Amino acid sequence: MLFDVTLKADPSHPSVTVVSVVGELDVATAPRLRQELVALATTSPTGVIVDLGGVDFLDSTGLGVLLGALKRARTAGFGFALANAEPQVARVFEVTRLVDILPLHPTVAEAVAAIVEA
Numbered sequence: 001m002l003f004d005v006t007l008k009a010d011p012s013h014p015s016v017t018v019v020s021v022v023g024e025l026d027v028a029t030a031p032r033l034r035q036e037l038v039a040l041a042t043t044s045p046t047g048v049i050v051d052l053g054g055v056d057f058l059d060s061t062g063l064g065v066l067l068g069a070l071k072r073a074r075t076a077g078f079g080f081a082l083a084n085a086e087p088q089v090a091r092v093f094e095v096t097r098l099v100d101i102l103p104l105h106p107t108v109a110e111a112v113a114a115i116v117e118a
Contacts, residue, residue, distance in 0.1 A: 003029040004054075005036050010112050015046035016079075018108055022054030025062035033062070037069040047079030047115035051108050058089045063098065070102055079115030083108045 003023035010016040017040055021033060040048055050066065052058075066082065073080035083105040085093070093099040105111035 003032070005033055007036065007040070010049070010108070012109075013046065013112055013116055016049060016112050016115060017043075017045050017047070018049045018051055018112075020051040020054060024057040025052075025055050025065075026057060026059040027061040030059075030061040030065045034065045034068065037065065038072070041069075041072045041076055041078075044076070045078050047081070047112070048073060049108055049111045049115070050080075050082050051084050052082055052089055052104075053084035053086065055089050056086060058092050063092070063096065066102065067098070079118055081105055081111040081115055083111035 004021075006020045008018055010018050019036060019040070023029060025033065037048070048069070050069070070080050082102060084107060085104045090104055093102070093104055105114060
């Protein structure tokens with residue numbers, strides 16, 4: 001399965017980085033996303049958005065990477081949000097009740113607004 005992670009600054013808020021993930025986020029691919037998110041944490045961004053629009057499968061390892069990124073963001077004092085999750089991925093967050101800790105925003109723009117307004 002194809003897996004890719006791309007990073008780009010949000011056009012309306014250049015200090016917010018959008019991390020777009022495509023493919024299956026699982027035990028085989030999660031380390032790459034973790035590496036990118038750890039590197040981002042050292043750049044002191046205003047916020048990081050993970051766009052899950054291209055993720056068609058998410059396992060517990062992927063969840064762990066996202067929760068670790070949330071912890072790093074809170075410790076470093078920058079915003080972290082998830083956006084654009086496909087229904088099957090959103091369901092994983094709902095079933096595990098992680099949506100209470102890490103809300104899913106319907107769009108990247110809404111996630112950026114939530115970080116900037118916080």
